[in-house]
Amino acid sequence: MVKLIAKSPCMGLLPKTIGAVDLTEVEPALITLIAPFAGQTKAVSAALKDALGVSFPAPNRAVGTGARAVWVGMGQALLMGANCPDLKGAACIDQSDAWAIVRIDGVDTSAVLARLTPLDVRDSQFKRGHTARTLVGHMTASITRLGVHSFEVMVMRSMAGTLVHELEQAAENMAARATA
Amino acid sequence: MRLPCPLCGDRDRREFFYQGAAVTLDRPARDAGDAAWNDYLHNRDNPAGETRDLWHHEAGCGAWIVVHRNTVTHEVYGAELAQKAKA
Incomplete structure (x- = not known):
């Protein structure tokens, strides 16, 4: 019998810490x-x-x-x-296997997301418990605020690699500015 | 340009797809005749000024909305859900 190995959407890509930003995969069972x-x-x-x-x-x-x-x-x-x-x-x-979900924590999270989405993610406009369907780069995504410095970004599973890449790039650019 | 989605609030134009004049909501009766159907299918005004357009919030909530705006001043007066709009 063939042995099937369950793989999460971001397996091998996350977790990662870049500057003041932590990227982790979220896997709700259902x-x-x-x-x-x-x-x-x-x-x-x-x-x-x-x-x-x-x-x-x-x-x-x-x-x-x-x-x-x-x-x-x-x-x-x-x-x-x-x-x-x-x-x-x-x-x-x-839709348990349909979504790639990435949690972003750290003091720079709003600034990182602001580089990728047209949504206003400032504290005053987008509070805990707020969610939005919007764009991350060219991908349609769902962004939810979990806390002061913590967001959850969901995209379709097929775009997991692109999402991680976009977030990494934005976080690296923010980190580079901090050390420059 | 930002469009006021009735569900999501003011959003960037990038999130929307432009369909065209909202006359498509005003479908003639089946037996309205060739002239009415020809007009409905093919003829559009090209107004300089106030327009009512259909937009799809494709990268957002997925709603079709009717946006009332001005093509001369670029002012956006408002928007409503297409399912609630009267043609």
């Missing part, structure tokens, strides 16, 4: 896309709240800590780190 049918958002949100304690997030918001729900587009959210309950009013799609 990721489920939840897309409520027309008019069902409230009912789906209530069902999620009952089952897992997180509601269906409003646009541009991420909720929860253990089980997390991250808004990823019009009428869509990703449930991460928990089994998706049986939701009558929504399409639920397993």
Whole structure:
């Protein structure tokens, strides 16, 4: 029988520390896309709240800590780190292997991201619990703020290498400025 | 240029795809006749001034939006979701 080896999207690429920036891969065991049918958002949100304690997030918001729900587009959210309950009013799609997720920590994180995305990631505009679909370089991505100096960037799995490369390059440039 | 996505707020123009005049929302009836359908399919005004355009927030929330703007002053008056817009 063939032995299959499970590989994470960023295997062999991360973790890395560049200057004041730490890049680590995040691997939630399960990721489920939840897309409520027309008019069902409230009912789906209530069902999620009952089952897992997180509601269906409003646009541009991420909720929860253990089980997390991250808004990823019009009428869509990703449930991460928990089994998706049986939701009558929504399409639920397993996307556990679809996303490459990189966590960025360190004092320079905002400056690094500002080099790559048109989104305003300053503290005053993009707070903890805020999330956004936007561009990282030429890739569509989802950016979530986890803390003062900590972000999570998600792209489709096929672009894991490019994402890591872009982040590395930006972090190296920031580090070079600091030592110049 | 920044466009005010009704879901995401003000976003960079790079995140949007431009479709064209929002007249496509105003589809004629099936039996409206050749003239009406020809006009709907092929003829567009090219106004200098206020326009209503369809844009797709392709690198963002994925919504189709109708943007009301001015091609002369580059002023953007506002935007609404295409699914809620009246043609």
